[in-house]
Amino acid sequence: MIKSEHTIVAFVEDEPGVLNRVVSLLRRRNYNIKSLVVGATEQPGLSRMTIVTDESDNNRRVNMARNIQKLVNAYTVEDVTDVPAVIREYMLAKVSVSNGDRVELDLLTREYGAKVIDSEEGAVIIEATGYDMEIESFIQKLKAYDIVELMRSGKMAMRRGSHLELKAKLEMMSTDQQGSTSQIQSAIS
Amino acid sequence: MSEKRASNKSRVLSGAEIVWECLIEEGVEVLFGYPGGANLPIYDAHVKYSDRVHHVLTRHEQNAAHAADGYARASGKVGVALATSGPGATNLITGVATAMMDSIPMVCISGQVGRASLGSDAFQETDILGAMIPLTKHSYQVNDITKLAGVIKDAFYIARSGRPGPVLVDIPKDVQNETTEFVYPEKHNVLPGYNPTVSVPMDQLIEVAKMIQEAKNPVILAGHGVLISDASTELAALAEKADIPVSVTLLGIGGIPASHPKCIGFMGMHGAYWANHAIQKADLLIACGMRFDDRVTGKLETYSPNSKKVHIDIDPTELNKNVMVDVPIRGDLKTVLAALLPMVKEAKHDAWSTTIKEWMKISHTREILHRKSDKLFSAFVIRDIWEATKGNALVVTDVGQHQMTVAQYYYQDHQHSLLTSGGLGTMGYGLPAAIGASFAGRDKDIWLVVGDGGIQMTINELATAVQENVNINIALINNGYLGMVRQWQEMFYDKRFSQTPISSPDFLKLTEAYGLKGYRVSERKDVIPTVLEAQAHRGPTLIEFVVEEMEMVYPMVAAGADLDDMHQRPLIEEQFSDMEV
Numbered sequence: 001m002i003k004s005e006h007t008i009v010a011f012v013e014d015e016p017g018v019l020n021r022v023v024s025l026l027r028r029r030n031y032n033i034k035s036l037v038v039g040a041t042e043q044p045g046l047s048r049m050t051i052v053t054d055e056s057d058n059n060r061r062v063n064m065a066r067n068i069q070k071l072v073n074a075y076t077v078e079d080v081t082d083v084p085a086v087i088r089e090y091m092l093a094k095v096s097v098s099n100g101d102r103v104e105l106d107l108l109t110r111e112y113g114a115k116v117i118d119s120e121e122g123a124v125i126i127e128a129t130g131y132d133m134e135i136e137s138f139i140q141k142l143k144a145y146d147i148v149e150l151m152r153s154g155k156m157a158m159r160r161g162s163h164l165e166l167k168a169k170l171e172m173m174s175t176d177q178q179g180s181t182s183q184i185q186s187a188i189s
Numbered sequence: 190m191s192e193k194r195a196s197n198k199s200r201v202l203s204g205a206e207i208v209w210e211c212l213i214e215e216g217v218e219v220l221f222g223y224p225g226g227a228n229l230p231i232y233d234a235h236v237k238y239s240d241r242v243h244h245v246l247t248r249h250e251q252n253a254a255h256a257a258d259g260y261a262r263a264s265g266k267v268g269v270a271l272a273t274s275g276p277g278a279t280n281l282i283t284g285v286a287t288a289m290m291d292s293i294p295m296v297c298i299s300g301q302v303g304r305a306s307l308g309s310d311a312f313q314e315t316d317i318l319g320a321m322i323p324l325t326k327h328s329y330q331v332n333d334i335t336k337l338a339g340v341i342k343d344a345f346y347i348a349r350s351g352r353p354g355p356v357l358v359d360i361p362k363d364v365q366n367e368t369t370e371f372v373y374p375e376k377h378n379v380l381p382g383y384n385p386t387v388s389v390p391m392d393q394l395i396e397v398a399k400m401i402q403e404a405k406n407p408v409i410l411a412g413h414g415v416l417i418s419d420a421s422t423e424l425a426a427l428a429e430k431a432d433i434p435v436s437v438t439l440l441g442i443g444g445i446p447a448s449h450p451k452c453i454g455f456m457g458m459h460g461a462y463w464a465n466h467a468i469q470k471a472d473l474l475i476a477c478g479m480r481f482d483d484r485v486t487g488k489l490e491t492y493s494p495n496s497k498k499v500h501i502d503i504d505p506t507e508l509n510k511n512v513m514v515d516v517p518i519r520g521d522l523k524t525v526l527a528a529l530l531p532m533v534k535e536a537k538h539d540a541w542s543t544t545i546k547e548w549m550k551i552s553h554t555r556e557i558l559h560r561k562s563d564k565l566f567s568a569f570v571i572r573d574i575w576e577a578t579k580g581n582a583l584v585v586t587d588v589g590q591h592q593m594t595v596a597q598y599y600y601q602d603h604q605h606s607l608l609t610s611g612g613l614g615t616m617g618y619g620l621p622a623a624i625g626a627s628f629a630g631r632d633k634d635i636w637l638v639v640g641d642g643g644i645q646m647t648i649n650e651l652a653t654a655v656q657e658n659v660n661i662n663i664a665l666i667n668n669g670y671l672g673m674v675r676q677w678q679e680m681f682y683d684k685r686f687s688q689t690p691i692s693s694p695d696f697l698k699l700t701e702a703y704g705l706k707g708y709r710v711s712e713r714k715d716v717i718p719t720v721l722e723a724q725a726h727r728g729p730t731l732i733e734f735v736v737e738e739m740e741m742v743y744p745m746v747a748a749g750a751d752l753d754d755m756h757q758r759p760l761i762e763e764q765f766s767d768m769e770v
């Protein structure tokens with residue numbers, strides 16, 4: 001079965017303009033980005049992107065990873081759509097709530113493992129993390145109250161298991177950078 | 190040698206001087222450019238380097254890029270273009286896009302406003318890096334002078350390695366003026382994720398060898414990759430050993446000699462009737478260094494429906510992009526073919542060869558060259574230029590009917606001897622590219638074939654040709670129309686020739702004004718003598734061939750039609766009744 005979402009993780013150089021290159025590429029090749037998250041990693045100079053698209057064609061999925069890999073600023077790219085992976089989102093919601101409803105809201109929040117992180121002047125800010133269905137369902141429940149603001153982070157993905165090959169590969173690549181005649185095969189080639 | 194060592198000793202130089210030092214280190218002997226405010230320091234420094242790097246002043250930056258492209262295609266080296274910021278840099282864009290589509294190694298250097306002004310909409314500031322990201326293989330803006338030499342080193346490496354392409358290096362003016370110790374790095378410092386060398390997938394090759402052995406009607410499709418990878422010998426060896434006909438793409442022309450017994454010519458929209466039929470009826474396609482452009486496939490859904498397909502390309506993003514294949518192989522073509530050859534068994538496909546010959550006979554009954562006519566058809570002109578030059582010219586074309594006529598009638602036996610804008614189809618490419626090619630040091634006469642439309646797009650370069658006194662011969666095919674568009678209007682728009690009749694200056698007067706040798710030919714008998722006379726002349730020449738206005742390029746596959754659904758030239762007898770009245 002083809003999943004409706006296609007998720008890849010790209011390891012790229014932490015340089016100005018690299019995000020621009022990735023996004024420009026995806027636009028030019030006509031991919032529709034559902035979410036894109038970029039951030040720092042355990043290695044200085046290396047950023048990590050989780051890119052989710054709605055691409056359903058398998059060849060185009062493969063070629064998307066290859067296209068990103070082709071960017072000179074890319075270290076490596078992993079397609080995590082069909083491997084065991086943790087794919088999570090973060091959500092912030094501001095809910096306006098009367099004192100009477102507060103107990104019930106706290107219960108709901110706890111039920112979803114979420115947390116009230118601010119509470120002022122009749123409004124609370126709740127943070128939640130989870131996979132998309134959990135977040136979705138939490139939001140549905142929150143609709144019983146007055147949602148003033150809502151923000152979802154987009155998804156972050158990480159493969160399950162130790163997956164030490166990745167670490168080894170990235171370390172090798174960053175030490176190998178001088179005179180890179182490296183024969184390392186990229187994950188997708 | 191001693192000079193080389195001296196240059197590696199560190200010296201304090203300005204950014205502008207470093208640019209020239211790096212170019213010299215990369216073996217650049219000529220570049221094409223245009224000065225302006227933001228690259229003035231680089232031009233000023235050139236005064237000191239002019240004996241080592243020859244600068245050609247084109248009359249427009251687009252043409253500097255095209256000239257660098259023509260030089261690269263003709264020499265196999267990286268072409269270099271230099272422009273100022275803002276309008277200078279944006280003028281490069283068409284030339285860069287042309288080079289990108291055709292995988293041409295090129296480094297473009299643009300001046301930029303000073304770092305303090307970046308992002309302020311300063312005079313002649315343009316976000317050229319942003320604009321070039323989708324059009325280049327890679328792009329740099331150098332904001333730290335200590336990185337300048339390394340960036341230029343990497344830019345050349347990226348431009349020429351793997352699948353070649355253009356690289357932009359944008360340098361703010363104050364970086365050009367700053368000074369630092371200059372040391373040219375020994376090695377590039379490109380991320381290892383950029384890995385143009387891949388190992389040969391032996392298991393896939395075993396499969397391919399088996400497919401070849403089982404095939405009855407195989408066809409090899411040879412693209413530009415054959416030339417880039419220098420795989421002609423291996424390609425011909427494979428074709429001979431397993432008796433496989435080879436059809437070439439526009440940019441693959443010369444990858445196998447046109448006179449090679451296994452070469453069945455040019456494929457695609459204006460390809461040979463028999464080549465397209467062979468592809469459609471094949472049971473095995475071996476695509477080598479080509480990218481299944483829509484101009485060579487026709488309708489994808491019906492493309493070569495019964496064949497197994499093997500695709501070998503250095504760029505993995507080309508595999509399964511347009512045409513889905515059974516065996517996609519990422520690799521350097523020469524290496525892959527060399528590894529494949531010993532696994533392939535000798536074979537003979539006589540029945541298949543006979544079938545293809547039958548298709549050839551069918552098209553010969555419609556062949557325009559067999560027509561006896563007093564009229565001057567452009568096919569006659571190209572055929573006669575081929576004869577006069579003994580097929581040995583370095584031919585450059587522009588874009589349009591004449592380009593396809595060259596592909597069909599200048600039977601090219603040599604590699605890297607047809608320079609043409611294939612992927613982008615850029616009118617105006619021809620003249621500047623021919624000028625660029627003339628600096629490649631090839632021992633060949635250069636013939637540019639160009640239409641009356643295309644030459645007027647970049648005709649200003651006649652001045653450059655004269656200033657540099659380059660040995661190029663221009664065959665201007667003047668049909669009074671934007672011929673190729675007129676052809677589409679004739680075939681698909683009910684002969685409404687909307688904005689395709691085009692007037693021209695008096696080209697003889699124009700050549701006189703520019704100061705080059707000009708000729709005009711309107712009769713067949715004068716073609717060869719004039720070509721020989723022009724060729725004997727040192728310096729640039731232009732022959733205006735006044736040809737039939739309404740000529741069509743046949744055969745033709747309409748855009749989106751099946752590849753073997755070809756509009757054909759009327760039979761010779763019908764051509765008479767049709768055209769003589």
Ligand SMILES: Cc1ncc(C[n+]2csc(CCOP(=O)(O)OP(=O)(O)O)c2C)c(N)n1
Nearest residue numbers: 589590591614616640641642643671672673
């Ligand atoms: C820059 C650019 N603009 C427009 C076109 C579209 N176009 C393709 S062929 C052609 C006509 C070319 O006419 P001419 O140069 O006279 O050559 P001919 O076809 O008559 O041989 C045109 C307008 C193009 N390829 N490039």
